Amino acid sequence: MPEREVIIDKYRVTYEGLFNALDLYTIIDEFLEDKGYDKREKKNIERVTKDGKYIELWLEPWKKLTDYAKSVILVRIIMSEVKEVEIEKEGVKVKMNQGKIQFVFDAYLETDYENRWEMKPIFFFLRTIFDKFIFKSYMIGYRNEIRSDANQLIVTIRSYLNLYRR
Amino acid sequence: MVLVSSPLHVMKIKFKGLFDFDRLMREVRSWLIENSYEFQEGSYKHKIPTPLGYEQELVWTAERKVTGYVRYKIRIFFHFYEMNDVEVVKDNQRVKMAQGRFFIEMLPTVELDYNNYFNTPLMISLQDFLHKYIIFHRIHGGYEDELYYRTFKLHLLMKEAIGMTTTTNAARYRY
Amino acid sequence: MVRLRHIRDRLQKDYVDAFPPTGSTVKYKDYFHMKLFYEMLHEWLVEEGWCTREDPDFGEELYLQRENQVSGTELWIWWRLKKKPEGYSSYYLWEIDIDIHVILMKDVEVVRNNMKFKIHNGEPEIKIFARLVVDAKREWRDHWFLKNFHELYKKRILKPDIAIKRRHLYVEAYRLQEMIKTYLKLRTYIPEQEGQQFHLTKDFD
Numbered sequence: 183m184p185e186r187e188v189i190i191d192k193y194r195v196t197y198e199g200l201f202n203a204l205d206l207y208t209i210i211d212e213f214l215e216d217k218g219y220d221k222r223e224k225k226n227i228e229r230v231t232k233d234g235k236y237i238e239l240w241l242e243p244w245k246k247l248t249d250y251a252k253s254v255i256l257v258r259i260i261m262s263e264v265k266e267v268e269i270e271k272e273g274v275k276v277k278m279n280q281g282k283i284q285f286v287f288d289a290y291l292e293t294d295y296e297n298r299w300e301m302k303p304i305f306f307f308l309r310t311i312f313d314k315f316i317f318k319s320y321m322i323g324y325r326n327e328i329r330s331d332a333n334q335l336i337v338t339i340r341s342y343l344n345l346y347r348r
Numbered sequence: 349m350v351l352v353s354s355p356l357h358v359m360k361i362k363f364k365g366l367f368d369f370d371r372l373m374r375e376v377r378s379w380l381i382e383n384s385y386e387f388q389e390g391s392y393k394h395k396i397p398t399p400l401g402y403e404q405e406l407v408w409t410a411e412r413k414v415t416g417y418v419r420y421k422i423r424i425f426f427h428f429y430e431m432n433d434v435e436v437v438k439d440n441q442r443v444k445m446a447q448g449r450f451f452i453e454m455l456p457t458v459e460l461d462y463n464n465y466f467n468t469p470l471m472i473s474l475q476d477f478l479h480k481y482i483i484f485h486r487i488h489g490g491y492e493d494e495l496y497y498r499t500f501k502l503h504l505l506m507k508e509a510i511g512m513t514t515t516t517n518a519a520r521y522r523y
Numbered sequence: 524m525v526r527l528r529h530i531r532d533r534l535q536k537d538y539v540d541a542f543p544p545t546g547s548t549v550k551y552k553d554y555f556h557m558k559l560f561y562e563m564l565h566e567w568l569v570e571e572g573w574c575t576r577e578d579p580d581f582g583e584e585l586y587l588q589r590e591n592q593v594s595g596t597e598l599w600i601w602w603r604l605k606k607k608p609e610g611y612s613s614y615y616l617w618e619i620d621i622d623i624h625v626i627l628m629k630d631v632e633v634v635r636n637n638m639k640f641k642i643h644n645g646e647p648e649i650k651i652f653a654r655l656v657v658d659a660k661r662e663w664r665d666h667w668f669l670k671n672f673h674e675l676y677k678k679r680i681l682k683p684d685i686a687i688k689r690r691h692l693y694v695e696a697y698r699l700q701e702m703i704k705t706y707l708k709l710r711t712y713i714p715e716q717e718g719q720q721f722h723l724t725k726d727f728d
Contacts, residue, residue, distance in 0.1 A: 186610035188687055194714070207514040215518035220493075221500060222357055228512045229449075229720045230365030236720040237513055254610070260715060264513075286715060292610050303662040303669055306614060310680060360570070362721050399638035400727060425576075430723070449721060 184297065185309075186254070189328045190289035195336065197283045197343045200269065203237060203261060206283075206342060210241070210257065213338050217331055219243035219255070234265040234281055244292070245331075251321075252295050253328040255335065256288040285339065289332040291324050350466075350476045354458045354487065356496050359503050363510050364449035366436065369428075372509040376408075376424070379502055385410035385422065401430040401448055419459040420495045422502070426452050452506060456499040458491045497522045537664070537677075538618070539685060541653040541692040546622075547700060551707045552646045554631060555725045557598070560647075560706055563722045564621070567702050571695065573604040573619065595629040595645065608691065616659035617692050619699070620652040635727065649703055653696035655689045657681075 214221065224240035239259040246252045264281035293313065299305045313321055380387045390407035397403075406426040413419050431448035466475040479487065497519055504517045565581075568574050574581045587599040600623040605616055628645030658664055663673040677685070701717040704710070708724050711717070 184610050185612050203513045204516060208516045208518070211516060211518035221497075221517075221519045223359060223500075223503070224357070225360045225362065226507065226512065226514060227362040227721055228365070228510075229363070231720070235513065238720065239514065258715065284715065290610065303614075303666055306612060307669065307672070307676065310676075314680065364721055399635040399640045400723075449723075451721075 184295045185293050186290040188288070189291055189325055190287055190332050193287040193336065195285040195340065200278050200280055201283065201343060203264060203279045209338060209342050210335070213335055214243045217245065219245045234263040237261040237264060247324055247327065249296065250293055251324045252292045253331060254290040254292050255332050258286040260284040287332060287336060289328050291328055350472055351479050352460045354492060356456045356492055359454040359499065360451060361506055362451040363512065366445050366447050367510045369446035372506065375505055375509045376502065379505055380410040383412070383498070385412045401432040404428040404431065414491065416463065417461055418491055419462045421457045421459055422499055423455045423457070424452065426450060454499060454503065456495045458487065458495055460487070494523050536656050537658050538654040538656045539689050541655060541689050541696055542651060546650040546652040548648060548650050549700060549703050550648045551709065554642055554644045555647065555707065556642045557625065557628065559723055563706055564703070567699065567718065568604060573606050595627050598623065598625040598628065611688065613660060614658060615688055616656040618654050618656055619696060622650040624648045651696055651700055653692050655685065655692050657685060
């Protein structure tokens with residue numbers, strides 16, 4: 183029976199200004215690939231409005247930590263009023279985007295994702311007892327790893343956005 | 349119960365705006381055929397246009413036999429709403445485009461024992477053992493992974509055909 | 524003596540309400556398009572995994588339509604939906620009840636793209652009830668041994684877990700409510716907009 187434990191709950195980052203939507207997406211995608219996460223793009227919504235583009239992404243990459251535990255990071259990115267602008271950077275004209283971005287991060291520790299303990303309620307009971315009391319130190323290790331991955335992703339995004347902050 | 353069909357994660361694309369309808373459909377179909385899938389159009393529904401536009405609903409399925417025991421299946425569901433055909437000028441040329449909103453859902457599935465070899469109770473229990481212990485990692489880490497990441501390539505192709513912004517895939521070197 | 528019973532007693536379920544037991548209501552009086560509204564809600568529910576696209580699986584328990592020449596159409600729609608959220612054990616189940624009641628609904632015509640278009644004017648009221656069901660399959664309460672521990676286990680060991688899961692349902696139910704409000708162009712409060720940019724609103728924008 184898979185069981186999700188919340189590690190990070192709705193951590194929000196907002197930004198308004200210059201950025202490059204494709205670069206931002208690439209950075210997130212490559213970071214997760216480098217960290218060994220399997221890609222999952224739950225939703226990709228795009229709309230062209232008179233105020234600019236609206237882009238909404240729901241990413242839910244996961245990484246198997248062991249045969250029993252896996253890490254899931256949920257990133258929701260909402261870009262609104264995204265317009266194309268041209269700026270001059272070191273004498274070269276570069277195409278960029280101007281708009282608002284909102285990130286929402288959640289991270290979970292998912293255990294028993296292979297449904298090995300699903301057969302009987304007694305297993306569910308035993309599993310909870312084992313997770314909470316016997317394998318406590320392992321569970322702490324998993325939690326720390328997930329927290330560290332999610333924090334690194336947040337820092338990577340923030341540093342990218344800081345490049346363009348005026 | 350024996351696992352004979354393993355649906356993977358659904359991939360969704362939603363778009364509202366101007367796009368090249370013909371290019372999208374043509375490229376998806378070509379990709380499926382180029383990748384040795386047998387393409388089937390399960391249904392094509394066209395609804396009476398309202399002042400908002402016409403509505404279309406399509407179900408495509410693509411199947412590919414990997415071995416005599418394993419088959420890949422991709423089900424693609426398109427739903428177009430409030431569609432209007434428009435002509436726009438692009439690079440000094442008149443191009444037919446479509447304006448509307450739509451969503452696409454792709455569901456890749458790995459099908460096992462599609463020839464139904466294991467059909468007696470004894471064989472079914474053997475099959476259960478086979479799937480759970482002998483080829484468990486081959487199914488989940490091998491076939492499922494391969495189909496999943498290949499479907500992502502189709503996902504990227506769709507995004508490019510529509511003209512979406514996030515057209516990149518860091519996992520492009522897998523499979 | 525008459526024995527008073529709560530309507531949910533018949534459920535014989537062990538549950539925690541995510542919304543107040545009386546539900547959360549959105550009431551509106553103006554023009555709207557019933558078909559688009561119905562489709563939009565259905566689409567959202569399919570997308571969030573509350574039902575599939577197959578009609579027999581959809582938990583529409585009641586669809587009542589009463590026509591009256593003076594007061595127009597009255598609609599009663601009851602949806603009873605269940606979901607086992609991704610990453611949850613089968614011990615838990617989410618349930619949402621949606622009651623749609625429309626009164627005084629009349630056809631009105633608007634002009635769009637130089638064509639006449641029929642929409643509705645009426646008073647829809649949408650009620651949402653959300654609850655987290657624990658021991659959804661009654662495996663614990665019917666087990667000869669575990670039934671002795673269930674209450675203790677639920678109240679001591681699983682208590683924080685149940686609180687988190689209830690909160691997740693609460694967030695999802697409010698997203699649904701936000702979707703309804705967005706369609707009806709009412710004020711919304713959730714920081715992340717829900718469906719504002721893909722589905723049509725009552726003004727078709």
